[in-house]
Amino acid sequence: MLKKLLLATIVASMTLVGSAYAESAQPGKGTKLQPARATWNTGFFQEALVRKGLEELGYKVNKPKDLANPIFYKSVSLGDIDYWTNGWFPMHDAQLPKNFYDKAEKVGYVVKAGGLQGYLVSKKHVDEFGIKSLDDFKRDEVKKAFDKNNDGKADLTACPPGWACEQVIAHHMNVYDLEDHINPVKAAYEAGMAATLAEYKNGEPAFFYTWAPNWTIFKLQPGKDVMWINVPKIMPKEDQMAAKDRMVVSGIEGGVSDPVKLGFVVSDIQIVANKKFLAKNPAAKKFFELFTLPLSDISEQNTLMNEGEKSQKDINRHADEWIAKNQEKWNGWLDAARAAAK
Known part of the structure; x- marks a missing residue:
């Protein structure tokens, strides 16, 4: 009887530990996100990569809405969109609605001076x-x-x-x-x-x-x-x-x-996100802060698209291949994002 009780206690403890680990590994679990994407396809690669990172953090990321710049900046300030990876600053400054920075902000650098x-x-x-x-x-x-x-x-x-x-x-x-x-x-x-x-x-x-x-x-x-x-x-x-x-x-x-x-x-290429979304999701914010790409990697992927590999399936594969080549860096970003959520 004692052995059975001890075994039950161990199983229960392992379940709790496993559950806690799962939660810490996926701090975004249960949260749905709505990204946007620029209308120029040379920016699709970083959208796919960031989406994959957020999904590994447990978020359910909806299909991005392809939006013209002014519509995106209005939508993200209203909270209808959570983020996009296609901000170009200071080039896009003229397209921001009034009091934009009260509701949204730039996070990190996809490519500084890119x-x-x-x-x-x-x-x-x-x-x-x-x-x-x-x-x-x-x-x-x-x-x-x-x-x-x-x-x-x-x-x-x-x-x-x-x-x-x-x-x-x-x-x-x-x-x-x-x-x-x-x-x-x-x-x-x-x-x-x-x-x-x-x-x-x-x-x-x-x-x-x-x-x-x-x-x-x-x-x-x-x-x-x-x-x-x-x-x-x-x-x-x-x-x-x-x-x-x-x-x-x-x-x-x-x-x-x-x-x-x-x-x-x-311009600097940057992620732009809604402030309330960032405040509620420190893991996502930390990932945004750390995510960066060499300009040459984006241009290399853009060339593949121009040569015919431009379906969403192709873009997702390009993102997977990039992650595989940069696994250590990628894992470091995810670990830091998980730590930020604790």
């Missing part, structure tokens, strides 16, 4: 026409070479409506008096860049806006295939004034000059 942006032109034609800046597209022979639709303007593969870069490009067209010389094509970006790449391979001129991380600068390599060009002078939008020093970059590979006046703010 958001490089600017205009690129096919190197062959940079050399042929002596192109150094956007001002060169006011020259008739340059406009004619880059005019795809015979409207008398050079065609620029630009940004779709709703993207922050669309507003900056529109600002450039205005302040540099380029509206009669350059036509920003605002089709879906992936389709536009696919057409630009095909034209480049046929020996035709290429003129496009892009950013890093992105597959574009792997397929069209700065310095070899294309060149970063200048804006005529730094003339920031009002909301860019505080970061105007981050619009000129030195040591950039494939620049027509050194430094290059990009005309876009070099």
Whole structure:
């Protein structure tokens, strides 16, 4: 009888210990999360990785909602969305609703100074026409070479409506008096860049806006295939004034000059989350704080997507492969997140 009682006590103790361990290993158990995701697919990789991390912490993470930037920032401040991994700052500052930081905050750095942006032109034609800046597209022979639709303007593969870069490009067209010389094509970006790449391979001129991380600068390599060009002078939008020093970059590979006046703010890529959500979920907050990716890893994955591996199943596999290659680092992030919840 005594043995039976002792055995029952041991079993009960083991059950309690096991239960406590399970709770500590999965501090998010029982909590549902609603993430959002940017409309540009070059940011899908980090969303998948963060989702997998949160799921290992026990959270049930719903399918992300693909949202335009302004809609996301309003939604996360209202608490309708918990977080996303696609904040670009200070680039997105102009799209934040009033009193945004009362309700939401930036957490950690996915890639610090990872958001490089600017205009690129096919190197062959940079050399042929002596192109150094956007001002060169006011020259008739340059406009004619880059005019795809015979409207008398050079065609620029630009940004779709709703993207922050669309507003900056529109600002450039205005302040540099380029509206009669350059036509920003605002089709879906992936389709536009696919057409630009095909034209480049046929020996035709290429003129496009892009950013890093992105597959574009792997397929069209700065310095070899294309060149970063200048804006005529730094003339920031009002909301860019505080970061105007981050619009000129030195040591950039494939620049027509050194430094290059990009005309876009070099941004930090960051997770943005609702404050109430973070306060209730210290494990998730700690994971956000620690999560970071090398720019080259994102661009490598973006290239795989561009080559056809772009289904959600493919993206999830890319995330699993990255975790396997970086298991020690990954486990360290999860352990620190679990410790933060105790």
